[in-house]
Amino acid sequence: MKGWIAFWNIFIKDIRTYYLKPPNISWGLIFPLSWTGMFFIRSGAGLESIPEVLPGVTALSVLFGTTSMLAVTITFEKKNRTFERLLLAPISLELLMLAKTAGAILFGIANGFAPLILAGFAADLSGLDPVIFFLGLVMVAVVSAFLGLFVAVAVQEVFEAQTLSNFFRFPMMFLCGFFFPIEKLPVFLRPLSYVLPMTYGVDILRGAVHGGNKMAYGLSFLVLGAFCVGLFFKSIGNVRRNWII
């Protein structure tokens, strides 16, 4: 019970001080939307291709939104020492890290809804399966948040967190089927796609939007779940080893 009071207040504080700040809200949107715009211009595709593009844009919004925020809520707080206060609190590291990522997960989910709402005005999304879409979105947000966590605890400076994030984010944009189907990748790159979690996230969302998923939902959810568990515990191990000096 006491632990949950701490959890809830860490979560609420982060939402108030970070996630509801306008510059941060825009972070996860501007980048993916400009990419989408570029895609339309480049391919000359019309509005009818929106359902095709929506899953990738959604996943990209979530990925960029969450990972950029964790660099602030964790790396920045570590740098200015306020994170020390959290480490002094009598709650387990697991609960603490869940509290610190919960805000990012919620933020990611919210980011994921923005392209959906925009698409809803411009295209017919009647084929969309809301339950699968929502579950997929949640899973993508969780795995992105834990990826961000992994990066945030691996570095000392905020700019390093952004740089290291890009090291994951940009390859994922090309390899995970955000915009270009994996089948169009050179054969030797394809195995790489299948060891990146976003491939499975995008596939679920694609299935939910227009039924075009290449893998069974069960498999994708399972793989994403495994990534979440692995990244989370790896991150906690890093904190335990490197931050409790």
Add this chain to the structure above:
Amino acid sequence: MAPIIEANNLRKSFGDVEAVADISFRIEKGELFGFLGPNGAGKTTTIKMLTGLARPDGGTLYLGGIDCTDDPKAAQHLIGVVPDESNLYPELTGLENLCFCAALYGMDKSRRQARARELLDSFGLAQAADRKFGSYSKGMKRKLAIAAGIIHRPAILFLDEPTTGIDVLSARQIRQLIAELHRLGTTIFLTTHYIEEAERLCERIAFIVSGRIVRIDSIEHLLQSVQGKHMMEISWANPLAHGENLAQAFPELTVETLLPGTIRIESDEPIHVGVLVRFLEEQGGHVLEARRIQPSLEDVFINITGIKGESMRNEGGRGA
């Protein structure tokens, strides 16, 4: 009764730097214990090990009877920590900071608010309750950090150099607050590099130098070692007269030059002021002041550690 803090042979290195070499001590419940040493002695590292922010390389540690040697979080519910540098949120107000810290210890909402208000009042920060912490002065920041450290009424409070780098008035208020907390029964572990502060506040002191405790004793016992000594400070206006000449002429005295034209004299026998003043006047010095001083903890510290006292004096200097 078992000690509330028991540290046995704690060690901690950072690469080649041996921050804490081998430290053992026991602190009883309700004690105000001082950890006194120069910068870089290993005080902060010791506090980090005691509070779960650093893992000892060796040794054992018990807080409130709980073995924290391998689990740095095991006793964190018992302790409050005021770090050497602020770790509160600059973008939150004073009140929000306190309520947030209270929540970290699982206090429910109504108790958080009441306790935060109470502390803001008693620390003289009620006016600033709704101002952002980032806009506070250094003294106010330190006071709020102490309030945050005791918001959950911890049994043990760790204070890392609580009066370093703040104005004299705030420092005095903070010393009063610490004395009051001690009176109310909180066990306090305080580090400082101000000898005078340790002497005024603490009951028992450990002198720490280069990661080792060189002496650990009550203030009373420590002062006994210099009680029989006679000490004077003499200053004169013409610095042509040198303290060294005096030292040569009176080999039975220990003479330390504090500044050009100011010396401190120490002796086991009563000091004959007149003879010394006459000697200095003959040398061309115009004696301005000759005053007897009570031997203090500073002299004990110098005797034991061989470290000069200057680096460890309060901004206000040595005084009554």
